[in-house]
Amino acid sequence: MRVLLALALLLLLTAAAEPKTTLPDVEDEVMCVECRTALNISQAPVADQERAFIRDRLAEGMTKDEIKDALVEEYGPAVLAVPERKGFDLTAWVVPGALVALAALGVSLLARRWRGTSGPAGGDDGADLDPDDARRLDADLAAFDR
């Protein structure tokens, strides 16, 4: 009996600790379907209807994801502020990343080519330096050190 009571208390505490979904939580992730602005800044009549729809679902105890699914069911996928990560909408997530990767690859290839063609001919290790010039250079460097 005590174990059962303890379990019930634990369940109650867990439920109380879980943050409840609120209207602003959902509002900033969906759009006003008619005016194409974020719902949390829209004052259009359809936006009022969408907010009422969300409030009704919150009163039924739905989670944020369940409410967003219900909104898509009623108004279509365009109600979401960000595209879904499935089906054709996945391209909206994949294509920008792929373009950035391609651009980075292009820049690195160009940089490598540029470095290969614009460097000083014959290298810079001084191996081809004339012995007289080498002596004069050493003398100049020694004078700098003094």
Next chain:
Amino acid sequence: MRPRVYWPVTLAAAALVALLTYGVASVGPDTSLDEALRDGERVEAPVKDLPRLGSSGTGSLAEHAGKVVVLNVWASWCPPCKSEMPLLQRTHDRIAARDGMVLGIDTQDASDKALAFLREKRITFPSLRDRDREYGRDLGVSGYPETFLIDRQGRIAALRRGPIDQAWLDEHLEPLLKERT
């Protein structure tokens, strides 16, 4: 600029400009239907299967071939749509015996709110749900309400962007009802 680089860069820039031009041009409303009707032409009405509002299954304009259809695009959250609903219902009742009807297209609307709205206004003409406004885009809808008069051959004969009134119906609907297939 080196010749090897010149053409790819020029072509890429031209493609970008074309894409931007298309993007800007495609944002504006499509007025080709308005222009055709102004010139006295009739345009084939788009047909699309849409879910029925308040019952199961789908329906489309094609089901009503041979009838004059007053196709009204509405939403329960749209105040002018509310005010023209009684006139549409009266029109539906009046033209039923003359092979005419009103067909509603409920757009971007919560179905429970739409049904409550129809009950409140005692509307009996059928409506289809255009959830994503895809059909509305085919019709060139730019606001609510909008009304399209479809002749017995399924062609758009007149349109009103905004609320209708009896005078507009008398001018455009009456001649259509007199036409036979």
